[in-house]
Amino acid sequence: MSSEQPTTRSGFVVLAGRPNVGKSTLTNAIVGAKVAIVSDKPQTTRRAIRGVRTTPAHQLILVDLPGVQRPRDVLTERMQGRVESELRDADAALMLVNAEQGIGPGDRFIAALLKRSPKPVVIAVNKIDRCGKAETAAVLHAADELDVAEAIFPISARAGRGVEALVDHLAGLLPEGPFYFPPDERSDQAEHVLLAELVREQVLRRTRQEVPHAVEVEVAEIDDADEGLIFVRAVAWVETDSQKGILIGRGGRMIRAIGTAARRELERELGTRVHLDLTVRVRKSWRTDERLLDRLGIE
Numbered sequence: 001m002s003s004e005q006p007t008t009r010s011g012f013v014v015l016a017g018r019p020n021v022g023k024s025t026l027t028n029a030i031v032g033a034k035v036a037i038v039s040d041k042p043q044t045t046r047r048a049i050r051g052v053r054t055t056p057a058h059q060l061i062l063v064d065l066p067g068v069q070r071p072r073d074v075l076t077e078r079m080q081g082r083v084e085s086e087l088r089d090a091d092a093a094l095m096l097v098n099a100e101q102g103i104g105p106g107d108r109f110i111a112a113l114l115k116r117s118p119k120p121v122v123i124a125v126n127k128i129d130r131c132g133k134a135e136t137a138a139v140l141h142a143a144d145e146l147d148v149a150e151a152i153f154p155i156s157a158r159a160g161r162g163v164e165a166l167v168d169h170l171a172g173l174l175p176e177g178p179f180y181f182p183p184d185e186r187s188d189q190a191e192h193v194l195l196a197e198l199v200r201e202q203v204l205r206r207t208r209q210e211v212p213h214a215v216e217v218e219v220a221e222i223d224d225a226d227e228g229l230i231f232v233r234a235v236a237w238v239e240t241d242s243q244k245g246i247l248i249g250r251g252g253r254m255i256r257a258i259g260t261a262a263r264r265e266l267e268r269e270l271g272t273r274v275h276l277d278l279t280v281r282v283r284k285s286w287r288t289d290e291r292l293l294d295r296l297g298i299e
């Protein structure tokens, strides 16, 4: 008779994919909680957010990478560096492609990047809820022709279709070993970063064109000294006075709407009443300000 402990598997899977393919939605579906914000604007994800999924048998840690892009400014250069270093430290890579759009040059660029690493690569073809059978089959075939993946899964991250089969396969790629995080932990994001992301999500929902990408949110203070009420002071940084004007809106209407919606999200997250103090401030070219990027937690 053996008295050995059942073996567990644990490890890191990096998520790569063009902007807007559904990486955040899939992270949330796998983890079973909202750990990454979702928006219909590309390039929403700026940080490598880890979602942690734990079962008795495995712990799968997802590193939700920013949309892979050629370096353009300090911000995207940092993202690029992040992709490469995360790949080095991961056990496998999961490349997400968009079934609705098919395989394009951006996907080929990512596939080439992944091919340079010896780590196993799995492709998930997402948004199959938007496609017919023949269309999905054509994209699965095109994904296979990228010649990078050892397995390909059709999924709908939004509807949860195919996600369990994908997770089972990924779990099998993880090495045997103890868990990195306590079983009830789902993310390693600092609280102020998560709260700032929830505020930024509401900004993204309500703004258009260049404004969404010009905004960064910093949570400067979280004070829970009052019973049953948490005070959160947040600053929305923009790059120009005109962006500030847009964000504040006529008579302050826009910032009030953002603040009200964000406060509800914070209350849901924190499980208590929240007083949100949200101001808009201009910092010319914060994207190239290394010190501010450090303070905002963008590595």
Ligand SMILES: Nc1nc2c(ncn2[C@@H]2O[C@H](COP(=O)(O)OP(=O)(O)OP(=O)(O)O)[C@@H](O)[C@H]2O)c(=O)[nH]1
Binding pocket: 017, 018, 019, 020, 021, 022, 023, 024, 025, 026, 037, 038, 039, 040, 041, 042, 043, 044, 045, 065, 066, 067, 126, 127, 128, 129, 130, 155, 156, 157, 158, 159
């Ligand atoms: N129909 C459909 N829409 C989806 C699916 N998965 C994600 N979406 C939508 O696609 C959009 C982008 O999703 P995100 O999860 O924010 O994409 P992302 O890859 O994290 O985006 P970046 O932050 O730009 O890297 C959102 O509007 C999602 O609701 C899916 O399976 N089906």
